[in-house]
Amino acid sequence: MSTPLATLAETVDEAARTATAIPQLSIDHPYLGVDDGYAIQALSVARRLARGERRVGVKMGLTSRAKMVQVGVDEVIWGRLTDAMRVEEGGEASFARYVHPRVEPEIAFLMADDLSGNVSPAEAMSAVEAVAPALEIIDSRYRDFKFSLPDVVADNSSSSGFVVGNWRDPETDLSNLGMILEANGRPVQMGSSAAILGDPVRALVAAARMVARWGEKLEAGMIVLAGAATAAHPTPAGTHMRVTVQDLGAVSFTMAE
Ligand code: OOG
Numbered sequence: 001m002s003t004p005l006a007t008l009a010e011t012v013d014e015a016a017r018t019a020t021a022i023p024q025l026s027i028d029h030p031y032l033g034v035d036d037g038y039a040i041q042a043l044s045v046a047r048r049l050a051r052g053e054r055r056v057g058v059k060m061g062l063t064s065r066a067k068m069v070q071v072g073v074d075e076v077i078w079g080r081l082t083d084a085m086r087v088e089e090g091g092e093a094s095f096a097r098y099v100h101p102r103v104e105p106e107i108a109f110l111m112a113d114d115l116s117g118n119v120s121p122a123e124a125m126s127a128v129e130a131v132a133p134a135l136e137i138i139d140s141r142y143r144d145f146k147f148s149l150p151d152v153v154a155d156n157s158s159s160s161g162f163v164v165g166n167w168r169d170p171e172t173d174l175s176n177l178g179m180i181l182e183a184n185g186r187p188v189q190m191g192s193s194a195a196i197l198g199d200p201v202r203a204l205v206a207a208a209r210m211v212a213r214w215g216e217k218l219e220a221g222m223i224v225l226a227g228a229a230t231a232a233h234p235t236p237a238g239t240h241m242r243v244t245v246q247d248l249g250a251v252s253f254t255m256a257e
């Protein structure tokens with residue numbers, strides 16, 4: 001008999017809550033599919049909300065070739081962001097809260113209007129209030145940061161923190177902006193926003209479509225992360241991380257003890 005999805009949701013949620021690495025769910029439960037992964041994710045985030053966290057957005061993942069290659073999964077995925085994951089711009093995150101955190105250079109959208117289902121890039125952009133440079137802190141709860149597609153989806157697509165810089169006019173052309181990720185002042189990844197599905201706006205279009213499949217929408221006021229333009233960088237305690245995005249500016253934080 002297969003383990004109830006709610007039990008698996010408790011397993012990944014506890015792993016995240018206590019920053020403890022666990023074996024991939026797919027090892028003991030090889031029958032799990034991607035839809036099971038999304039069902040487990042919804043149940044595990046519901047546990048966070050029941051503890052008082054507030055839903056604030058959506059993160060897209062594996063929207064660039066570099067990311068797909070880094071983790072060996074080649075499908076676009078999404079996850080749910082809560083207020084507890086937000087790190088203040090220029091502030092500190094606590095290393096103790098993570099298993100093996102990595103940081104990624106991203107672009108964030110702030111929604112002005114609800115958006116859901118099949119939309120064109122122009123329709124998607126007309127629902128955007130503002131855009132900003134962003135950093136995502138990802139942290140797989142699985143040992144050695146190794147997982148299958150259903151595993152990573154169940155683990156809320158490795159969501160664990162995000163930092164958003166100053167919001168800018170959404171008229172900014174996002175299609176080919178240089179992005180530099182620095183660790184303690186040293187450039188560690190360089191790329192272009194074009195690496196994000198050819199244009200980060202396509203990540204927003206994909207987000208609207210993918211959440212609709214699970215009866216959700218991108219709601220006015222929500223933040224949507226487009227996914228990393230480059231591979232993620234391992235971030236031990238004592239690392240100051242910063243991304244500079246051409247035309248959008250910089251955003252940074254420090255990974256403290
Ligand atoms: C999955 C999450 C990927 C992105 O921006 O591509 C992601 C992972 O790499 O653990 O957030």
Ligand code: MG
Pocket residue numbers: 059060061104106136138225227228
């Ligand atoms: Mg990301």
